[in-house]
Amino acid sequence: MTTPLPAPICPPRRILMGPGPSEISPRVLAALGAQTVGHLDPYFLQVMDETQAMLRQVFRTENQMTLAVSGTGSAGMETCVVNLIEPGDKMVVCVNGVFGGRMVDVAERAGAVVTKVERPFGEIIPAAAIQEAVDKVKPKVVGIVHAETSTGAWQPLEEISKIVHAAGALLLVDCVTSLGGLPVEIDAWGIDAAYSGTQKCLSCPPGLGPVTFSARAVEAIDKRKTKVQSWYLDMAMVRNYWSSQSRVYHHTAPINMNFGLHEALRIVLEEGLEKRFARHQENHVALKAGLAAMGIDYAVAEPHQLPTLNAVKIPAGCDDKAVRGLLLNEFGIEIGGGLGSMAGKVWRIGLMGDASSRRNVLLFLGALERCLATQGIKVSPGAGVAAAIAAYGK
Ligand SMILES: *Cc1c(COP(=O)(O)O)cnc(C)c1O
DSSP, X not given: OOOOOOOOOOOOOOEEOSSSOOOOOHHHHHHHTSOOOOTTOHHHHHHHHHHHHHHHHXXXXXXXXXXXXXXXXXXXXXXXXXXXXXXXXXXXXXXXXXXXXXXXXXXXXXXXXXXXXXXXXXXXXXXXXXXXHHHHHOOSEEEEESEETTTTXXXXXXHHHHHHHHTTOEEEEEOTTTTTTSOOOTTTTTOSXXXXXXXXXXXXXXXXXXXXXXXXXXXXXXXXXXXXXXXXXXXXHHHHHHOTTTOOOOSOOOHXXXXXXXXXXXXXXXXXXXXXXXXXXXXXXXXXXXHHHTTOOXXXXXXXXXXXXXXXXXXXXXXXXXXXXXXXXXXXXXXXXXXXXXXXXXXXXXXXXXXXXXXXXXXXXXXXXXXXXXXXXXXXXXXXXXXXXXXXXX
16 A cells, blocks of 8 residues: 655745744745755855854854854754853853753753753843852853743843853853844853854744854863763864864755855845844834734833844733634734743744834734734724834834
């Protein structure tokens, strides 16, 4: 008996306004579909060099060790942690959402002795709490999430960086939902190690994890007494493949994913970082005005609301899953539900990369009005769209 051949891949058209992946430019999709070359082909080596140079611009750093790890954002997280941590090293990890929690798990598996600085979901980590923790623990590394995608909280970093460095520790930052959407200043803020993912504000499909390590972080890696726990993510070997001086085969790079990232970075730099951040901010402000006019509040207090991930309270009496289902089935719009302690209580509306557009904001507000009507929730007709249009000005 033969099983019938499955239908060819033909995904439905979606508008990706969830916590990632975000919308992808046709230019990036075309680059992904380019002819595959060898992982040591001179053409590919040039693409790697150019990608590193563009990543340095987007990370705003001169760091030599800046490259794209073969794996998603979590692989970026794991790369930073396992290369900086040796068994028994002390690490402080800030936990105010799911991704801080994931960093604890990764660090403990790498043998770190972890001290958590915890705050409820939706809040930021105050600098004073970090001061207290580093004074007590004297850690080698402090890890923190810049943009907590699970809660919508935007963590300030500059003051924390000063505290961490004064304590002689290294600062590790999760920039997955900020890189390419919000200012990330690796050098100016003194961040020692950072990782991101391709499918959030860089608007590339998931698959690569951009990372960067400062000279201090590289020194810590060079001084290790033990081998990095992960063979695949060992920067001592990975960097020899990415370095134009050596080019030693380590693993076969996902060639076409790197083509896609190359084009996505070209698009980011073509728009310009400042303009891109301003666009993310403008669409966030308009969405917020529209939601306010419909009686919907944010789950995070001002001024810590992320423009790239809008976590809003689900109106009382409204069925979370029914509304998200209707948005998807009637309008093709994907948004996210709440995670952890926020499950069933919030919606997470992503405005990342290409998805941060006037078209999406106005379409979403109109679609949401229709969905709320099916739930018997009354909003004054057109109020959300009108308020957003007013926010955009003339
Ligand atoms: C998405 C995300 C990750 C994990 O990235 P994956 O690509 O899902 O592996 C880590 N941290 C934050 C803040 C994220 O938003």
